[in-house]
Amino acid sequence: MSSAMRSTVTLHVVSSLDGFIAKKDNSVSWMDSPGDVYEKGVAEGNADDEVAAIDCFVLGARTYQHALQLGWPYGDTPTVVMTNRELPSTRESVEFYSGDLKRLVGEILAPRYGNIWLVGGAMLGQSFLRLGLVDEIRLMIAPVILGDGVHLFSDSGTEQKWHLKNVVAYKNGFVELSYRRQSTDSWPESGYVRRAPLITSA
Numbered sequence: 001m002s003s004a005m006r007s008t009v010t011l012h013v014v015s016s017l018d019g020f021i022a023k024k025d026n027s028v029s030w031m032d033s034p035g036d037v038y039e040k041g042v043a044e045g046n047a048d049d050e051v052a053a054i055d056c057f058v059l060g061a062r063t064y065q066h067a068l069q070l071g072w073p074y075g076d077t078p079t080v081v082m083t084n085r086e087l088p089s090t091r092e093s094v095e096f097y098s099g100d101l102k103r104l105v106g107e108i109l110a111p112r113y114g115n116i117w118l119v120g121g122a123m124l125g126q127s128f129l130r131l132g133l134v135d136e137i138r139l140m141i142a143p144v145i146l147g148d149g150v151h152l153f154s155d156s157g158t159e160q161k162w163h164l165k166n167v168v169a170y171k172n173g174f175v176e177l178s179y180r181r182q183s184t185d186s187w188p189e190s191g192y193v194r195r196a197p198l199i200t201s202a
């Protein structure tokens with residue numbers, strides 16, 4: 001194993017019990033706590049060091065536009081938005097990209113950032129999964145069935161095995177499942193070597 005610093009891409013999303021990350025009307029009230037208490041759970045909140053140390057967020061254009069409407073949750077952390085359109089720039093921390101995702105990760109993100117969080121939506125998450133660009137998945141399951149909406153995993157490519165790293169149950173009934181990718185067919189170990197991207201051209 002190299003001692004060079006590595007970058008890790010973590011896919012982080014909140015899903016309903018039936019696998020939807022958004023309702024068709026984009027409403028988010030289903031993510032609110034149901035009000036009952038799961039006694040064995042830990043207190044709400046997720047302020048561990050890893051979360052605090054996020055270096056960069058990556059999101060699809062539709063998630064970006066929805067985040068602007070809801071009130072920007074990403075602070076001043078560098079944020080990369082994927083779009084094929086000319087979207088108005090709203091914040092200094094936001095950069096827009098289009099095109100090849102392997103190149104984006106290998107040439108642009110990995111040399112600059114260690115802890116990269118891909119926060120959706122489904123379309124972009126599925127593209128990353130199909131290309132083997134996700135190292136870790138943190139899936140927060142909300143205690144609700146939506147019945148319809150945007151599927152998290154509808155088009156994620158071929159079978160992939162993931163190793164369960166951690167499970168946290170919260171008092172509000174949400175459960176966070178953390179997984180690490182098992183196979184290493186696309187990239188060495190579970191990350192990318194900084195300043196030495198494996199893919200150097202589109």
Ligand SMILES: NC(=O)c1ccc[n+]([C@@H]2O[C@H](COP(=O)([O-])OP(=O)(O)OC[C@H]3O[C@@H](n4cnc5c(N)ncnc54)[C@H](OP(=O)(O)O)[C@@H]3O)[C@@H](O)[C@H]2O)c1
Nearest residue numbers: 013014022060061062063082083084099120121122123124
């Ligand atoms: N529950 C959760 O944790 C969670 C997380 C994130 C989002 N959401 C919700 O999910 C919904 C949006 O998800 P979504 O799957 O519909 O859309 P999305 O993944 O957020 O955005 C899709 C858009 O990203 C752009 N894009 C994707 N790949 C690209 C590439 N390689 N190059 C250039 N542009 C690329 C395209 O934008 P252009 O059309 O501009 O080209 C595409 O239409 C929203 O309601 C959001 O609030 C929920």
